[in-house]
Amino acid sequence: MPEQETLLPAHSDIVRRGQSVDSACLVVEGFLARIRDTSSGRRQITAFYLPGEMPDLDALLVPSALATLLALSPVRIQRVPRAAMRDAIARYPAIGEALWRQTIMDGMIAMEWVANIGQRQARARIAHLICEVAIRSRAVAGEQFDFAFPVTQTHIAEATGMSPVHVNRSVQALRAERALELVDGRAFVRNWALLQDIAEFEGSYLDMEAPVRLLA
């Protein structure tokens, strides 16, 4: 596929809501957030995107961007023109299927966020978010491990629907329990079992391995 790699600094917008787009992008390195801001000026992060993921697959089927994409860290991305995508899918239907599957996964994650924000309280919400990113980063290894998490407490607040102040207190609580530490853009899981317990984390929604082949 025609590749065109771009390097962008942290805090820059990759795409702005409403802007018309004719390519989808692939995160090569770094962290992105999908942002939805409300008319009252508040802001919600509705998804995080990690290396290897495609944050705006919807661009293939919708003419103008449905949300803003923000770089949380310096990022390297590749833009794939819609036409190239179309050709690839026409030639190898399995590609289209894989992308469709990715879309379903995105939706499942969003619904899990709904449940997370709707049902759990502060500490558990944050724990759940971390559990999810840990898995998606493929960082899980035993009871203790760490991984890149270039996300400020304010961003966590925007993702979990709470105030930055309360995020701070909750993060401190998790630290005091020796479950989790967030330092300098990395997440240090100190007790994976405990963290999952606090989060009531049940990761099956992220398992889409051993998938059904829809097409030949």
Add this chain to the structure above:
Amino acid sequence: MPEQETLLPAHSDIVRRGQSVDSACLVVEGFLARIRDTSSGRRQITAFYLPGEMPDLDALLVPSALATLLALSPVRIQRVPRAAMRDAIARYPAIGEALWRQTIMDGMIAMEWVANIGQRQARARIAHLICEVAIRSRAVAGEQFDFAFPVTQTHIAEATGMSPVHVNRSVQALRAERALELVDGRAFVRNWALLQDIAEFEGSYLDMEAPVRLLA
């Protein structure tokens, strides 16, 4: 397509989480809810499905159901076997594309719910939910109109992440403002402009008309 229509009473499960499925279903009449229950016994509704929608498209690509589907009212559904779906898509790629587009729409709605639950308070959350369903029901007509909404206050609580008691008080507030009335399984919009205003509703996320044709 091979049709096999089923009639089910309210309160019955259409599919249970984890159950293996080999068909997707289409809602012909009635209301469905997608349910996610947490280990602590609480329950979250992560989506509603209206007539004409397909609540478990993921079944086409994932072997076992990712969530439970509950009938909120008596429903008439059609089950379409995966094989039939596969054939149809292979023959008419536009069908596959339309289904993919529907999946994207589902995801967008879920993300809007994330923002709704994360950012707004009680009254606005409920107002927003109603605005969405009004549009999806194609019921909007002038400043006043009504439509089927066979959803108890307890269900609204499960969908918006609040307690039934507080839903009750908020619904009363909306009634007192003459914005909305919920009576006997129907929603009566008394002041559409006001309701949208309270909800900070911005419906563009539901517009996927005039879509881009990905495939020939």
Add this chain to the structure above:
DNA sequence: CGCCGGATTGAAACGTTTCAAACTCCGTGG
């Protein structure tokens, strides 16, 4: 040094939950 982004603190105000009880409507059985 002074500034800036980000993390941290305290205390009061606020929105929401919880609990327990009562009320309405409606279909069923005595």
Add this chain to the structure above:
DNA sequence: CCACGGAGTTTGAAACGTTTCAATCCGGCG
């Protein structure tokens, strides 16, 4: 015909979790 029970809605009051505001602290960088 009335009593009963169940599902759904409504009520009050106290307890609770979270937000808000305003200030402070910390480390890195020009």
